Amino acid sequence: MPLERILIIFVKYPEPGCVKTRLAQSIGKDKAAFLYRMFVELLLKKTSDMSFERFIFYTPAEKREKLSSWLGGGSKLFPQIGDNLGQRMSNSFRFAFAKGARGIVIVGTDIPLLDKEVLLTAFKKLENRQCVIGPSLDGGYYLLGLSHFEGKIFQNINWGTDKVLNQTLGAVKRLGLTYSLLEERFDVDDIEDLVRLRLSLRRYKKAGSPELDFLSGRLDELSLNTH
Template sequence: MHHLILFTRYPEPNRTKTRLIPKLGADGAANLHREMTEHTLSQVLPLNVSMEVRFSGGSLELMQAWLGSGLVYQPQGEGDLGERMASAFHNSFKVGACKTIIIGSDCPGIDAQILTTAFAHLNDVDLVLGPALDGGYYLIGLRRLIPELFQNINWGTSKVLQQTINVAHSLGLCYQCLAPLADVDRPEDLEVWHNLQQN
């Protein structure tokens, strides 16, 4: 089973895309997050893989009212981003996935082709990473849970990708990086989203 997990947050003003609030206002930042999550879903739903949405904020009822009742939803749970991703991978492999990929909702360049390529790479490597231009990653794919990849990482900083690759080297993992893409986190990133809207 190929399993895709989308990490997102319920689009509540003042709790979503806070770095964009000075530029867009609280409602505008939440609305941008809502639009980007919906865009990401529209790109990945055509894939023939099992899928779930892992959310923070809101509730199951609010998520279903927003994105529909036809999706599988799970709360992200407690802990930092690494602990929440490790938990998601653990649950995925426990129910029988042979390949699992986690993506976020703030990288509008993700599409079905990128995900198809990432799943294909997992035939040959232990780890697939999608480098973000800000030094993080927009995608991580595994064939089994490797807890060390989610420990002692400075989440939310420009060091995330390099620290993760360093761990992969130290464990002797085979890994593959995809094409770099831009996240939309800061005011200067908004052009990425606006350009996509015009195409």
């Protein structure tokens, strides 16, 4: 039976010194890796009971056994394939659409404040739009959704720069795709982002979200000097 909706999650194995490297310069590689691990687990927890299939595309390929042990044997794990982020995303979308999906959304694990409503909205918009994008404050995007495979969206993009969003929107318009933009979010890549996250968590504390309370508590446990 074809899978109607698929959420693709890009994950790195949380090896200290290999994840959150910019953040590690400020808080140390072990704490940075711990935070990354926590962000991944939080996203998986948020999406565990939602009405779509989850495909986890991971890197590096040789860490499959450790990833399976960490994330659980029931996780659908696939290696990321490609020489850059664009190729890896393109290949992941191609693979998932080959399963018969009518709507696919991809997210990373750098947006701890990403909530279920945003994901549901993205899938809903794909019912009458060909593309949906969640812009991030750094000039990139935290979410991309497609109603069909369109590999050219990932070509000629300066990955890792503040030009990613505008270049992607340019490609979308040149291809004549209908699209919708979601609300802006921020990645947690460096110490300034971490400060912003802690301030945001304090503002959201009254909402009574178990996930946000968990995240706030774990940040406090690390005794991070972000004040």
